[in-house]
Amino acid sequence: MELMIENVSHHYGETHVLEDISFTLKDGEIICIIGPSGCGKSTLLRFIGGLEQPTSGQVLIAGEAPSGSLNPLTYIFQDFALLPWRTVEGNVSLVLEDHGIHGSRANAIINDVLARTKLADFRKALPRQLSGGMKQRVAIARALAVNPAVMLMDEPLSALDSQTRELLLDDLVELWSREKFSACYVTHNLAEAVRLGHKIVVLSRRPGRVRQIVEIDMPLGERFERMGELEETQRHLWNLMREEARAADMELADVA
Amino acid sequence: MELMIENVSHHYGETHVLEDISFTLKDGEIICIIGPSGCGKSTLLRFIGGLEQPTSGQVLIAGEAPSGSLNPLTYIFQDFALLPWRTVEGNVSLVLEDHGIHGSRANAIINDVLARTKLADFRKALPRQLSGGMKQRVAIARALAVNPAVMLMDEPLSALDSQTRELLLDDLVELWSREKFSACYVTHNLAEAVRLGHKIVVLSRRPGRVRQIVEIDMPLGERFERMGELEETQRHLWNLMREEARAADMELADVA
Amino acid sequence: MSLDTTHAPVTSAAVPRPVAPSGARPVPFRGGGFRHKPLGFVGPLVFVALIALWELGSRTGFISPIALPAPSEAFAAFMDLVQTGMLWTHLEASLYRLVVGWTFGSLLGVSVGLAIGLFSFVRAGFLPLVSALFPIPKIALLPLFIVWFGIGEGSKVATILFGTFFPTVIATYGGVDNVDRNLIRMGQSFGLSWLSIVRKIIIPGALPAILSGFRISASIAIVLLVAAEMIGAEFGIGAYILMAGALFATDQLICGVAMLSILGLTISFFIGKAEKYFLNWRT
Amino acid sequence: MSLDTTHAPVTSAAVPRPVAPSGARPVPFRGGGFRHKPLGFVGPLVFVALIALWELGSRTGFISPIALPAPSEAFAAFMDLVQTGMLWTHLEASLYRLVVGWTFGSLLGVSVGLAIGLFSFVRAGFLPLVSALFPIPKIALLPLFIVWFGIGEGSKVATILFGTFFPTVIATYGGVDNVDRNLIRMGQSFGLSWLSIVRKIIIPGALPAILSGFRISASIAIVLLVAAEMIGAEFGIGAYILMAGALFATDQLICGVAMLSILGLTISFFIGKAEKYFLNWRT
Amino acid sequence: PANAQEDTVQIGLLSLTSHAPSIIAEAKGYFEEEGITAEFVSFQAAQPMAVAIASGDVDFGVTAITGGLISLAERGAVKVIGGALQETPEIEGQKILVSRQAHEDGVTTPADLAGRRFGITTAGSSFHYMAHKIADAEGFDRSELSLVTLNSVPAVIASLRSGQIDAWSIVPNIAGGLTRGEDVVEIGVIADYVEDYQVTTVFTSTDIVENNPELAERFLAGFSKGVADYNAALVDKTMSEEETAEIVAMIHEYVYTDRPLEDADPAIRAGAMRINENARLNLGSVEDQMEWFKSEDLVPAEATVENLVDTSFVETF
Numbered sequence A, B: 001m002e003l004m005i006e007n008v009s010h011h012y013g014e015t016h017v018l019e020d021i022s023f024t025l026k027d028g029e030i031i032c033i034i035g036p037s038g039c040g041k042s043t044l045l046r047f048i049g050g051l052e053q054p055t056s057g058q059v060l061i062a063g064e065a066p067s068g069s070l071n072p073l074t075y076i077f078q079d080f081a082l083l084p085w086r087t088v089e090g091n092v093s094l095v096l097e098d099h100g101i102h103g104s105r106a107n108a109i110i111n112d113v114l115a116r117t118k119l120a121d122f123r124k125a126l127p128r129q130l131s132g133g134m135k136q137r138v139a140i141a142r143a144l145a146v147n148p149a150v151m152l153m154d155e156p157l158s159a160l161d162s163q164t165r166e167l168l169l170d171d172l173v174e175l176w177s178r179e180k181f182s183a184c185y186v187t188h189n190l191a192e193a194v195r196l197g198h199k200i201v202v203l204s205r206r207p208g209r210v211r212q213i214v215e216i217d218m219p220l221g222e223r224f225e226r227m228g229e230l231e232e233t234q235r236h237l238w239n240l241m242r243e244e245a246r247a248a249d250m251e252l253a254d255v256a
Numbered sequence C, D: 001m002s003l004d005t006t007h008a009p010v011t012s013a014a015v016p017r018p019v020a021p022s023g024a025r026p027v028p029f030r031g032g033g034f035r036h037k038p039l040g041f042v043g044p045l046v047f048v049a050l051i052a053l054w055e056l057g058s059r060t061g062f063i064s065p066i067a068l069p070a071p072s073e074a075f076a077a078f079m080d081l082v083q084t085g086m087l088w089t090h091l092e093a094s095l096y097r098l099v100v101g102w103t104f105g106s107l108l109g110v111s112v113g114l115a116i117g118l119f120s121f122v123r124a125g126f127l128p129l130v131s132a133l134f135p136i137p138k139i140a141l142l143p144l145f146i147v148w149f150g151i152g153e154g155s156k157v158a159t160i161l162f163g164t165f166f167p168t169v170i171a172t173y174g175g176v177d178n179v180d181r182n183l184i185r186m187g188q189s190f191g192l193s194w195l196s197i198v199r200k201i202i203i204p205g206a207l208p209a210i211l212s213g214f215r216i217s218a219s220i221a222i223v224l225l226v227a228a229e230m231i232g233a234e235f236g237i238g239a240y241i242l243m244a245g246a247l248f249a250t251d252q253l254i255c256g257v258a259m260l261s262i263l264g265l266t267i268s269f270f271i272g273k274a275e276k277y278f279l280n281w282r283t
Numbered sequence E: 001p002a003n004a005q006e007d008t009v010q011i012g013l014l015s016l017t018s019h020a021p022s023i024i025a026e027a028k029g030y031f032e033e034e035g036i037t038a039e040f041v042s043f044q045a046a047q048p049m050a051v052a053i054a055s056g057d058v059d060f061g062v063t064a065i066t067g068g069l070i071s072l073a074e075r076g077a078v079k080v081i082g083g084a085l086q087e088t089p090e091i092e093g094q095k096i097l098v099s100r101q102a103h104e105d106g107v108t109t110p111a112d113l114a115g116r117r118f119g120i121t122t123a124g125s126s127f128h129y130m131a132h133k134i135a136d137a138e139g140f141d142r143s144e145l146s147l148v149t150l151n152s153v154p155a156v157i158a159s160l161r162s163g164q165i166d167a168w169s170i171v172p173n174i175a176g177g178l179t180r181g182e183d184v185v186e187i188g189v190i191a192d193y194v195e196d197y198q199v200t201t202v203f204t205s206t207d208i209v210e211n212n213p214e215l216a217e218r219f220l221a222g223f224s225k226g227v228a229d230y231n232a233a234l235v236d237k238t239m240s241e242e243e244t245a246e247i248v249a250m251i252h253e254y255v256y257t258d259r260p261l262e263d264a265d266p267a268i269r270a271g272a273m274r275i276n277e278n279a280r281l282n283l284g285s286v287e288d289q290m291e292w293f294k295s296e297d298l299v300p301a302e303a304t305v306e307n308l309v310d311t312s313f314v315e316t317f
C-alpha cells in the first residue's frame, strides 16, 4: 500500500499553513517530516490520516491494505491520547470493540501487542500509574492491535525525557525490523530523524513548503552503532533549518 | 563563591529520595546533574537554593557573593515560571522591585539583560504571545537581572522543541563565555550535559546516590564543533544510565 | 560515509512529483462531527418562535389565561411600568440593594477567602464553619433577619450580602489554592517578601477564580432579590413580583420575572467584559 | 581525544568528599510559608467554642432571646422532634421531594446538557434559552406553579426539579466542551463510531464536570426546599422552618436550619464519595 | 336533606378560628349528613388557597376578599357564594393596634396615624383596605399612611412588637394576645370606620357553580350548621360549657396545634367574632370593597361585583 500526497495546500482562515506539498510514502518505508514550529507538520499529518481535509490538493491511497488490517492508517499521538479511565488492557480493547472483537479473540490480540511492547506486567494498570514512556508504549500497543498498514506519528517521543526517548527509539527500530510497517514520523529532533527515516522531508517555515527531501540508505538496525557517520547528515539538516527555526521562534503570536 | 553539598540525604514521608550526596561547586564552574526520572534531581536543586531543607546533611556557601549580586542563588525553571499577567519587562522588573530598584535604574538593567538575551524587541509582549524558546529567554533575562553568583537550572530546555533547544544551548554557552557564572544544571539530556558541563554528576535511581562524577576538560566554546570527540563520553554516560533509566521508567506509581 | 548518501540539495520546485497510479483513491475522511458550527441566528429564531407560539396559544385559548398570560399582556404590563415611570423606581430600589449587598458580600468574601487561602489556622477554623453555613437557605432566616436588621434596607441588603458572601469565600480560597505553586516558588527563589508574593503573584493568580465566583454570586444575588424584598419593601422588582403574585396579576408577574432574567443576563455580560479586561493575559 | 578526559569510573563511596572551608555558612532558607499544615483539630474546636460562647451569651442575657435562642433551646427543640417522632415524618417528606425532584432534574439536565454539547443546532437554539431562564428565582413563580402543578407533591417536586435542572445543564455541556479534543480525534482516527465516541470517550470525560454539577445542584435543591414547602406542605423540614418562623419559635427555627445544614453536608459528603469511586482514575 | 350520593370535597383551611365552622361541620358529621366527605388542605396564606381553588385542587375555601380573589374571579375561575366573618355592632370586632413606642410618641387615636407606618401582609389584602378606610374617615390622605408590606402575619406581628412599624389592625383574638403584652396598645376599633364589614367570604370555583351548583348548596348547608354551632358556643355563648369545650377541642385539632389544649382553649375562645348565619352575605360591604380595590388600581378597572359574587346560593343584604 502506498500513500501519495499531491499538491496539498491549506489555509486556516487567513493563515496560510501549507503550500503545495507533494511526496510519496512507499510500502515499508519510514518518512520523517521535520520543520520549524508552526510550519504545519501536524496539520499535514492530519490530512494524511483523513482527519481533516486540505483546502486544495489531495492525499491518495494506492493498493490494498494488507488483509487483517483493521485500521490501515493509524496514529500515535504526542500526548499519548490514552483514556485515563481505562486500564492498559481497556485502552487497547477500545479500538477492537468497534470491530466486534471481544472475549478470547480480543484477549489474544491484547496479549500479543502487550508482549511486543514489554507491557505484559502492566495490563491492569491505569494510565496515571505509568511513566510517560510506559504510556507511549501503551499507545504503540494500541496502534499495533489494529494491524496498521501505515503508522502516523506526531512527535511521539517529544513529551518524554531524553533517556526514555532513547529507549523507545530502540524499541521502535526493533518493531520495525520485525515487521516492516510504513510510517510518517513528524519530529523536531534531527537525531531521531536520522535514526529512523529512510527519507527526511524538510519543510520551510510557515507556509510550509518542501525544502528538500533527504534520503538515507543506511539500514535502520545499524544506525545506533554508526551514529558518528550520520553526524554530517544531521549537521546538514541543522544548517538547512537553523535560520528558519530561529525566525519561527522569534515570531510573536498575534493573539490580541 | 563556592557551594558545598555535604552528605545530603532526604526522605519525603516514607519515600527515601536522596542518599548521602556530596560534591562541591567551584567558582565559574558548570556542574551538570544527570540521573533517571524521580531520582531526586529537582529535590537536590531545591536544597541547594535554600527552598527546602534536607532531612540530614547540609548545603554550605563559602566566600562572599560578588558585590552587586542581588540574589546570589538564582533559579531558572523548566516551566519558565513567568507571571502570565506581566509583560516581558514586568517579569524582569518583578525581581528588582523588592530590592527597591525602580525607574531609570531598573530600566537600565532591563535594557541590558533584554539585549543580552536578544529580547529587546519584545519588551511589551505578554508571555502568551511568545514561543517556548522566547519564554525561557525571558526567564534567563530575569535571572541575569539580579546578577547571580550561581545559576540553578532545572531542565531549563526540556520543555522546548529540539531545534529551539539547540539555539538556546548556543546562547547559554555564549553568555557563560562572556561572564563566567557558576551553575548547577539538571538535565536528562546527555548531549546537553556534555555540551555544558565541566563536571557531570551521575545519580543512581531512587534513592539517588552519586554513581560517578565525570570531568570534561574541553573548553565550552569548542564543543559544538568537536561533538564527534564527545560522542564517546556521551556513550559512557548512557551505558552508566541505561539500565537504571529503563528500571525507573518501568516503575508503577504507587498511587492507589 | 559509504551508506549514508545525502542527496545534493534540491529546491522545493525540483522535488520530483509523485504520479498517482490508476487505482489510487483519496483517503477516507473520518474527522467530522463534534465541532460546533456557529449558528447564531438559531437562538433568536427559537426565542421568537416560542413567543409567537405562546401568544398564539393564549389567543386561541389553548393556553388558559389562568395558567399563563399572553406575552403581549406581559409586554403591556411592562409598557405600563415605563409610562408610569415606576420602572425606574423599582429598578433603582432593587439595584441599590443588589449593589450594596453584593459589594459588601464580595469584599468580605474575598477577604475571608484570602485569609483562608493564606493562613493554615484560619483555614482550619473557618472552613468547616463556611461549609456548614453555606447550605442554609437565607429565606429561612428572614424572621431572624427582621429582628437583627429591621425591616428597612438593612435586612434586604443583609439577605443579599449573606447570599453572596459564602460563594465568594469558596471561589476565592479555591483560587488561591490553585495558584501555580511554581510561581510562588519562583517568587521565593528571588527572595520576594511575603507581601510581594501575595500581592504580585497570589492575588493576580487567583483573580480568574474570583471573577468566576463573582459571576455565581451575582446570579445568587438576583435570585435572593425576591426573598429580600419580602420584608417591607414598597418598591423593587422583587416587591413588584410579590405584589403581582398576591393580586394574581400574572401579566405583571411574568413581566417582573422577565426583568429579573434580563437583569441577570446584563450583569453576566458585564462580568464577561470585566473578565476580558482583567484577564486579557490568558490564552 | 586529547582534551576530553573521562576519569576512570569511581564508585560513589570513592567520590572525594569536599572539605568545607572555615568561613562556610549554610545557604539561607527561603522556602517557608504558603503551605497548609493540617490542623484538623482547630475546626471542631472553633465550633465548640462558638457554640459555648453563644450559649453563655444567651444565658447571661447578653444575646436577647428574641434575637437568637440559646443553642441548648434549639437542641431541646430537636429532642422534641425526636421524641414525638416528628423528625422522621419531616425528614421523610423532605427527602422524598429532594430525591424525586433532584433525580428528575438531574436526569433531564444531563440529557439536555449532552444534547447541547453534542449538536450545534440544539446548542444554538437552547443555550440562550437556558441562560435566560437560569437566573429566574423559582420562588417568584410559586403562584404559577400552583396552577401548573397543583398543591400536592407536584409543585414541590417541580420547584426542586426546575432549580436543579439548569445548573446540571450548564455543568454537563461545559463538561462535554472540555473533553480533551485529542481523545476525540484519537477515537476518530481509529474509526470508532459516533456512538462509541460519545459513550466511551465523551461521557466518561465529562463525568467529573457532571459530578461537580451534582454537588452544586444538590445544594440548590436544599436551598429550594424551604421555597418548595411554602405551598401547602404539612410536613417537611422546610415546612417546619416556615411554621417556626410564623410562630417566631426561634428555637425550632434554628433547629430546622441546623438540620438543613447537616443535610447539605451529608449530601456533599456522599457526592464526594461518589467522586472518589467514579473518578478514581484521576491523578 | 340527606343525599344518597357521596362527594369528596377538598376544603382549604388556614389555622385561624374563623375557619372553625368547616371544622365543626366535619367533626359533627354535618357534611356527612349532606353526603359530603370533607378533606382539609392546610394553607399558610389565603392567596395560594384562592389559586388552588382556581386550579381545581381545592373546592371550597373561606378568606377575605383580596385583589387576588377578584383577579381570579375576573378570569372566570372563582366565585364568592356566601359570607362568613362579619363585623357586627354587638360583638367585639377588629382592633386597631399601635406599638408601645408609637403610643408613647403620641399616637393615641386613629386620627394620629397620619404619617405613620401601617403594617399589611400584601397589597390588596384586608389590612390594606382597613388602613385606607381609616385614612378616609379620619380625613387624611391615603398616601400619608406609609404602608409596609411584610408578606406574612407573623412578620407583621414581629415588626409591630419590635416597634419597626407603628400600627396594624387585626381580629380580636390575635389583638387580645398582643395587647396583653407590654409592646402593643389598642387605640380603636375597625367598626368605627367600616360599617358592617364583611371580612371573609365563602368561595368556590366557577366550575362548581356552573356545573355542580347542587354540591355548593349542600356544602353551604353543612357549613351553616357549623356556623350555628360556632356562634352558639363561642359568640353568643348559649351552649353548655361541656358542649363548648367539645367544640373548642374540635377546633384545636387544626388551630393552635403547637400548644397543648389547656393553653389553646382561652386563645380559641377569646374574641370570637360572629360568622353570618346561613352564610348570609353583606353585598353592600362587598361593593364598597370592590370600589376601593378599583380606586387603588389593584384590580382591573372592568371588574364587577357580578363577576365576583354568585348571589343565588345565600341570602344577601
Ligand SMILES: Nc1ncnc2c1ncn2[C@@H]1O[C@H](COP(=O)(O)OP(=O)(O)OP(=O)(O)O)[C@@H](O)[C@H]1O
Pocket (backbone or CB within 6 Å): A012, A015, A017, A035, A036, A037, A038, A039, A040, A041, A042, A043, A044, A188, A206
Ligand atoms: N484548527 C486550527 N485552526 C486555526 N489555525 C490552526 C489550527 N490548527 C493549527 N493552526 C495553525 O496552523 C499552523 C500550523 O500548525 P501545526 O500544528 O500544523 O504546526 P506544527 O508544524 O505541527 O507545529 P509544532 O512543531 O509546534 O507542532 C499554526 O500557525 C497553527 O496556529
Ligand SMILES: Nc1ncnc2c1ncn2[C@@H]1O[C@H](COP(=O)(O)OP(=O)(O)OP(=O)(O)O)[C@@H](O)[C@H]1O
Pocket (backbone or CB within 6 Å): B012, B015, B017, B035, B036, B037, B038, B039, B040, B041, B042, B043, B044, B206
Ligand atoms: N513535595 C514532595 N512530597 C512528597 N514527595 C515528593 C515531593 N517532591 C518530590 N517527591 C518525590 O520525590 C522523588 C524525587 O522527585 P524529584 O522531582 O526530585 O525527581 P527528579 O529527579 O527531578 O525527577 P524528574 O527527572 O522526573 O524531574 C519522586 O519520587 C517524587 O515523587
Ligand SMILES: [Mg+2]
Pocket (backbone or CB within 6 Å): A041, A042, A043, A154
Ligand atoms: Mg505539531
Ligand SMILES: [Mg+2]
Pocket (backbone or CB within 6 Å): B041, B042, B043, B154
Ligand atoms: Mg525534576
